[in-house]
Amino acid sequence: MPPATEELIALTQAQLGEINEALDSGTFQQVRRLLNGLQPVEIAHLLESSPPPSRRILWTLIDPELEGEVLQELSEDVQLQFLRGMNTEKVVEITEGMDTDDLADVLQRLPDAVIQEVLAAMDAQDRQRVEQVLSYDEDTAGGLMDTDTIxxxxxxxxxxxxxxxxxxxxxxxxxxxxxxxxxxxxxxxxxxxxxxxxxxxxxxxxxxxxxxxxxxxxxxxxxxxxxxxxxxxxxxxxxxxxxxxxxxxxxIDDVVDVIREDADHSLMSMAGLDEEEDTFAPIHRTAPRRAIWLGINLLTAILASSVINIFQGTIDKVVALAVLMPIVASMGGVAGSQTLTVVIRGMALGQIGRSNINWLVSREFFVGLINGMLWALTMALVAGWWFEDPIISFIIAAAMVINLLTASVAGALLPITLRSIKIDPALAGSVALTTITDVVGFFAFLGLATYFYA
Amino acid sequence: MPPATEELIALTQAQLGEINEALDSGTFQQVRRLLNGLQPVEIAHLLESSPPPSRRILWTLIDPELEGEVLQELSEDVQLQFLRGMNTEKVVEITEGMDTDDLADVLQRLPDAVIQEVLAAMDAQDRQRVEQVLSYDEDTAGGLMDTDTIxxxxxxxxxxxxxxxxxxxxxxxxxxxxxxxxxxxxxxxxxxxxxxxxxxxxxxxxxxxxxxxxxxxxxxxxxxxxxxxxxxxxxxxxxxxxxxxxxxxxxIDDVVDVIREDADHSLMSMAGLDEEEDTFAPIHRTAPRRAIWLGINLLTAILASSVINIFQGTIDKVVALAVLMPIVASMGGVAGSQTLTVVIRGMALGQIGRSNINWLVSREFFVGLINGMLWALTMALVAGWWFEDPIISFIIAAAMVINLLTASVAGALLPITLRSIKIDPALAGSVALTTITDVVGFFAFLGLATYFYA
Incomplete structure (x- = not known):
């Protein structure tokens, strides 16, 4: 008989569908049976894959004996949502029998008064163990460790x-x-x-x-x-x-979580998101978090626009410039973000430091130069055919080379510079880079145009 | 005595510095001693953290007995660079004693003739084991497994x-x-x-x-x-x-590599890069790979420009439009990429499917609407103060709301749609999204302007 593990994975979506249907038709008994037949880690995955309304109902249907185990499998953000809704007795009850490292993780998200009550309810030995884990920062080996050693x-x-x-x-x-x-x-x-x-x-x-x-x-x-x-x-x-x-x-199981979060960190930070972000966070939590990032980007976009503003007179003379100028900025942004991503990943892997950054910057310079010239030439031909004006062909080609070179070098240097002033390169890198490529792109293109058309 | 493990990590950059200095001054004997005092995994990390010129010299200085172990610790891309430089006898020699799964990984990157010779040099039992692993695809459980079971x-x-x-x-x-x-x-x-x-x-x-x-x-x-x-x-x-x-x-050690690569996949693909990309790949390998991505982006940028081109007449009348139009496109791009990143990560974690995509799209719609209105209002005030023209304030606000809404919904629907037609969302998502936000942004802004100023 072929084994059935493969089904386990595909199950989630099917289970979710079944559970959602049962929820919609109000047959909670059936959902309860389906749910409590699963392993805690699977229940946790189902909860994380559910929008808040079903998530709240599902939680009430979980067997109280499983609640603690399910809770410790949930991601930080989702865990907190459920913990916030519990009173202290419930927290004491649910945390009984948890591993010390998981318990310490859960406690760290709670108010001090609740922590004290939970600790008071434990026997002396367990309390001492949890206090030991709590005495270390969550992001250290001490915060990650289990105390049950042989x-x-x-x-x-x-x-x-x-x-x-x-x-x-x-x-x-x-x-x-x-x-x-x-x-x-x-x-x-x-x-x-x-x-x-x-x-x-x-x-x-x-x-x-x-x-x-x-x-x-x-x-x-x-x-x-x-x-x-x-x-x-x-x-x-x-x-x-x-x-x-x-x-x-x-x-290793706790380390795998760190590896996953660490790897997610670069991806999520580059879009201004947190790696612990709950995929199904409700609107009132999602909107404010994202608003801040959009606000920062609006500021940098206005900065780039103020560069264009300087050259209003030139655009007024040659309106084709307005048509072509986003291409220069966009290509710089793409080239820069390629370099930025490679460097940020390399830094996360511990590969990049003072001993090899010079080589990296010079490689990026030449890659930027080669690809800048390749696509600048292509774009010059397109622009020449489009606007039948050799000057505009020359201007866009020159601006593209300048911007791709700047983007490549900035993409390599920015993360190192940000790290040296203790700013997270994954978070600030992409905004800073886009600002540079927009400003340099518009300045080079419109500046050259002003020189040639004035 | 406090333990010394922490130093292990910091060592790499110091070692690299020391080794590079020794390489520069030509004292290879010293480098050889430094290098062969390390564990194979550390030597592999040093090689991966070195630009190609030092990498080639370092490889020649490694103790031949360690070569095989170092090779199997290297990432795919770097491994291939060294394998390409070896003749068949060398490959046979170096692969002796490797684990079957690592050996199969290495063999898969070699020409058929070399594989046959390596297999022929092995004893019957080992050959049978490697052939078994080779008979499965590299990305399956069979390709990942070891055959040394008890x-x-x-x-x-x-x-x-x-x-x-x-x-x-x-x-x-x-x-x-x-x-x-x-x-x-x-x-x-x-x-x-x-x-x-x-x-x-x-x-x-x-x-x-x-x-x-x-x-x-x-x-x-x-x-x-x-x-x-x-x-x-x-x-x-x-x-x-x-x-x-x-x-x-x-x-689990082989699984950790899969988890790391899987998590890196989204990050790297969104910038058009391969997750196996060698950080220190030489120019002649880096430039062509990136060129293709830049070319695709140039096409989409030209597409966006051709939208602007339609409205040349309007820009000619109100040149302030050229100043403000990149803001609309940029804000749409940022909002869309936030949604896209959350959805791509959620899909990689197996959280998103038919049962919950509707809720997700509607949340994104409302988040896009709320943040769109917030920053549209802010931008309307800025534009009003900047250009003293209430019409332009209204136009940019309306265009921003339209574009942020489109971006949020597209950011949620695109990955699902792409996956259903078997296209990697992480790779194609960001290009497709930018095209949409640029085209819609320019069209909404300049279209509204044409209506009001014509």
Whole structure:
């Protein structure tokens, strides 16, 4: 019998359709049955794929026992929407039994008073663990870590380790190694399960443990943690505090979320959006967020227009200039955004720095020059045929070369410059670049025209 | 002693600086020592972060024993650059000892004759494994899988499994479960190492194995595999052929690469770039690739200009129109690209389909309307103050509302429409959208102006 996993994916849209139909016809019992037959992660995906009205109804139909698990699978933005609607007792109830890292994530979005009540409702050991995770910034290794580690001492034999493990009902998720610690709890090494299973039970932990892997400092940025996991194909890694004491471990499933968000960050920021943006956010949340970005762009568009304004007299003389001028600006914008995207991606991958930026800028200069000349020549022929005026052909070609060169070099230098003054290149880069290519494009084209036609 | 992992990341730029200096001063011996003291994945990262001239020199300085490992860590584009420079014997030599999935990846980029020679040089078992991986498309589960699985029978006791594992020197990387198969090799279930370690050695595999996880069909698309891993926090999963026979397993490290590429795809495609693009590709490769995209954009820019051309007479009368018209087009472009980005990301996450697209389009309509009116009013005031002409204020406000509405609805509908006709929305979406917002923007603004000033 062929396996059925492939259906899992296609299911979502079909399920959504079915659930929406059932919702419309008011047969909530049926929806409840459909919904609670799914895994929490699938319910979370369904909620994220639903517009707010169905989302609210769906939430009320989820089995209360599943609510906590569903909540921790939701993206930040959607999670917050549901948390806002809960009173403190509900939050206490729903967060029972969550992993410490997920619980800390949820708590961080709540008011201080609620956090205190949730913590007060926990037993001492769990509270201490959550407080430890909460003491680190959400975007650091400490904020990402789980505190449920299994540690062993270097002196014991593997046989003892086997007996120790059998006393557990199960191991914490994604456990691929046990952490070897000293009597004080300091990190000593790792005992991979695969080593444990392939070595003689009479060996000691010290004899078979791996010491090559350094522990991750709790204060390391989560994107750096992700990059280490990616480069070294880790599944889990120990986290230590400033004194080298093991405080938790990070697992690949949390790192995958960081990688996904990190990769989404460039895409979303370049359109002035947040990477946590809820696809189905309601109008009253979407409109204000986008308005700010549009406002900033209106300012830069007015700036570009004021350049055109300087040359009103010239346009009045040769109206064909008004027809052709958007082409110069547009081509500069496209060329610049290609360079900008390559450089921003390269920076996110940690490939670009002082040692190679000069080479990159000079490559972009020549690529801009070659493509500028190619399409300037093409455009000169088109303009010549269109307006039967060799001067306008020459002017647009020259302006295009100038603008594509500027765009390419600016696209390479802007992200580096912005980063050095602590501004996110993905967010500010595209606005800054469009402003440059519009202003330079209009200035070059209309300036040259004024010189030749005046 | 605080651990040193954080330095690992910062090292790259410092190392690059040091290595470049050493290269410039011609002290290759020093570079060789620096380079070969690193792990293969770090050497690969250094190569990817180097412009072509240093890249070529660095490659020659790598210890021949490390070459294969470094090669399989390189991104597709860079890998190909080095492979092109090798003769068949070198390829045979360098690919010895590679994982089957990595080897298959490398082979797929080579000419058929070379593939045959590499296969001929392998022993029968390895050849059969590689041929199996090669028989699946690179972008499927089969192309992604490793063939080094450890399988056990359901009837045996865990004690037998322990003894069987001890006969191995090590387990294949990222092994978190053994695959339970029938006598015919059919997939039966999984035996997680954590279950193995926490259960009684006298239990049978059948008693403790997990049967909840379905195996992945070898023909499933890699992005769907990634989505399953992401949703279920898997570390490895078995792969089966059409008859349910286990043919390999997929591990999270390969899935992370798919997730990274998948997330990069939207970002890079929206600028007409390939997600595998080498940041330091030489001019003669960069220029032609980008030229095509610029050419397509030139065509659409000319199309937009031909709209302006229709209204030359009106601009000739009121030259202020030429000053303001780029604002209308630009604001439409920005509003549209925000919607487009949200929808393309939502589609990549599998959130958007027929069941919710209507809600999304109507939200975008209202967000476009609200923000259109807000900034249209602002712009009307600015234009009124600038040109002291209430008609021009009204015209630009009306044109902005029309264009922002069109942009928002087009931004939501375009990706769905493109996908339904099998065109990649991330690649074609932004060009198509800009064409629409430019044409509609110019048409609305200049059309209204012609009506009022004629």
């Amino acid at each position: 540690t062993v001492r270097p002196r014991v034999t593997l046989d003892v380790v086997f007996r120790y493990l059998r006393r557990h009902d199960e191991l914490p998720g994604s456990t691929d190694s046990l952490i070897v610690v000293s009597g004080k709890g300091e990190y000593v090494g790792l005992l991979p399960l695969s080593k444990l299973l392939t070595s003689s039970p009479n060996s000691t932990v010290r004899e078979v443990m791996s010491t090559g892997l350094e522990a991750i400092p709790a204060t390391m940025r989560d994107t750096e943690v992700a990059s280490l996991f990616e480069r070294h194909d880790w599944i889990s890694a120990p986290v230590v505090d400033d004194d080298g004491i093991v405080v938790g471990r990070i697992t | 399988t056990v029978r359901p009837r045996v006791t865990l004690d037998v499994v322990f003894r069987y594992l001890r006969r191995h020197d090590e387990l294949p990387g990222s092994t978190d479960s053994l695959i339970v198969v029938s006598g015919k090799g059919e997939y039966v279930g999984l035996l997680p190492l954590s279950k193995l370690l926490t259960s009684s050695p006298n239990s049978t595999v059948r008693e403790v194995m997990s049967t909840g996880l379905e195996a992945i069909p070898a023909t499933m698309r890699d992005t769907e595999v990634a989505s399953l891993f992401e949703r279920h926090d898997w570390i490895s999963a078995p792969v089966v052929d059409d008859d349910g026979i286990v043919v390999g397993r997929i591990t």
